Amino acid sequence: MLRASISLLALPLLWAGTVTAQTALPSSFNKAKLDSLLTVLDAKHKLAGSLQLTQNGQVVYSRAIGPEQPNVPATTATRYRIGSISKTFTATIIMQLVEEGKLKLNAPIATWFPDLPNASTITVDQLLHHRSGLGDFTRDPAYVQYMTQPKTQAELLALIRARPVEFEPGARYDYNNSNYVLLGYVVEKVTRQPYAQALQKRITGKLGLKNTYYGGRLNSQQHEAASFVWDGATWQIQRETDMSIPGGAGAITSTPADLTRFLEGLFAGKLVKPATLQQMQVMQDGYGVGMRIVPFGNQQSYGHFGSIDGYRSALTYFPADKLTVAYCGNGSSPDYTLSDLLVGTLSIYFNKPYRLPDFNAPKIEAADLTALVGNYASTQMPLKINVTANGTTLMAQATGQSAFPLTAKSRTTFVYDAAGLTMEFDAAARTFMLHQGANHFLFTRQ
Template sequence: MLRPLHSLLVLPLLWAGTALAQTAPASSINKAKLDSLLTILDTNHKLAGSLQLTQNGQVVYSRAIGPEQAGVPATTATHYRIGSISKTFTATMVMQLVEEGKLKLNAPIATWFPTLPNAATITVDHLLHHRSGLFDFTHDPAYVQYMTQPKTQAELLAIISAQPVEFAPGAKYAYNNSNYVVLSYLVEKLTKQPYAQALQKRIADKLGLKDTYYGSRIDSKKHEAASFMWDGATWQVQRETDMSIPSGAGAITSTPADLTRFIEGLYAGKLVKPATLQLMQTLQDGYGKGLSLIPFGSKQGFGHFGSIDGYRSALTYFPADKLTIAYCGNGVASGYSVNDLVIGALAIYFNKPYPLPDFSGPTLTAAELSGFVGEYASSQMPLKISIMAAQNTLVAQATGQSPFPLTAKSKTTFVYSTAGITMEFDAVAHTFMLHQGANHFLFTRQ
């Protein structure tokens, strides 16, 4: 299933941390610690995938963990579906067409898609910034029934058109896969080519991307990874979305090495002009044109996250440091996320204190976890924290931040080691004490 996931905030600390150290020379990167992190994730079946870090065009770290196919280990040459990172490719091609004078950002989409609701007032720019108000077809209750079957453009446009709009064009931001599917169709209309050919000609050929292409049915002979979910005992193969459906919103296959070449080529002016790139980075409610701001402490990166079926991906470029981090994955489990991996890899790269995750601890029942669920507040700080139960663990979410998983260290103590957070619960008093570094806060359930 194509999930409504784009770029996550890469430092979910509850308060501002200290400034990061200056960029470490490649020779001083603690590769052993980064290896230890991936080994822990592999041993505990938390993620399966491939990670690469590149500084100033030089690969400083590259490793794959987990299976490529059942019984076949992944390598750094394994190909993965990248989900919504495809949107950055689509936005790049749209902006190329703008540069060529074939398209205007303020053009109403009624010119090409007159049957879509509000087509006369929705512009190309609204689609790029997820501000169209169109219905997201992945929210269609029937989506899970047809996601594995081919769909034509006409059929998908009809599905989008059949539902009422969610808001007036430009009124607000709402991440929406329909926006980039429509943009994909627009690329095809203006280039007079299938999306796959436009991708090859406009991006892959220009940058020499040998392993980036429009996906089709998974082919193990091409070292294409199946997608998995860890069920507590084995990696279970997930359903396979038919690639006629996500199009330029999520249908591209690639590798971390090619994703790195793509975003570095984008920032080097090989795909669009610097002024156009600046437009792509201009944010509205945190989202640009196929790019999001992804901060890490005082550092600013730009990129995108992706998710489809069991695949997860992340791509971020830090211009000031000439650093790229790229991850393509095909296996997920409860209690950890790609966002956590990115935090850990960046913390290790920048020589920031970072405790390796520890997944040892007791297994709690649903009844035991339910005693901790609720919304908590503290008189010591304005932040509220919601505690939820999910898949035999707890998940916490602070006001305005992304949710993060907690690992049980005892029946009442939970940790989020990525951010150095410990929570000690008292189910009778309906409180927890939060510890992070030298800070200690008492939270009470409301």
């Protein structure tokens, strides 16, 4: 379902003094290490998809792994459904229409959808920022029953109208696919063109994106990827959402190469004026106009994530480094996520401490972790670390930071590869040693 499309990439750094901001040059990028990461992910069936990095408009890395279709390997030309990255395209078209004076951000949606709840008070701007309060039709339990069947605009409007209102317009943020489905319809009504034609005229045609378009039924002859999940033995093909449903919220098909050109074109002023781009980057509760801030350590980028069926995608741009990262995926496994891939990719690109994941870790039972959990403190650094167990996974959470999972190297040694951390426990002494780079800290359970 589209609802799962947003997750923030945040790298937990236990000790800020050990990491500094760094502007990477292409010559410092360890391509062989990133290749090794994708090789192990491919060999262990952790992800299937295509990754591209560009720096200052030049491709510095491009590789595809896994299947395109059953028994057909993916290539860098494989086309993928990108899910909610479509929202960035839709938001860009809306802002073009605002620039042209054909649309106002404060226009009430009653102009086009008078029968929707609160239509006279919900504005286009609130749709863009997910602040409309409308119910999300993809949260309806019945969604999974009809998602593979075509729906008309009238049918989808009826589904949105039937959902309970979540809050008064503008009261708060709530990520919601109904908002961008409606914005896709606004594009059609204002331009008097189908969304697919408006997309081609206003974005893909301008930038020469020949592999980006409004999707339809999957066409293997056009190198469109099916989506899969690894079941422990084979890649299992997933159900296919009918593209009449996600519309402007998630119906676009693309490639990492085209996605990088799109975001570079947007930030280069080829699609909207600089003042409009700045307006799109202003965050309200963490969400701007079709984009959000994606932090990595001390660095900041702007982009979006996507999820539909078995597809997972990410697109983000670091203005200070002129670095664009695009990933289109069509296969995943339960124990390795898109965020894991991005942390590894960015750590390697920016030359941060990072160990390649080891999927041959020893088998850990829940009972093995009991003696390790507790609150730990150190006389050598101000942070405290709370160690907990989630089933057979050991979790760590530093003061003021989010919890993150640790990977077992043995029954007493655990690592967090994304931050280059190793924690060596001595259950009898009620301590662990924390190693990060050249730093070593002793923590004692309180």
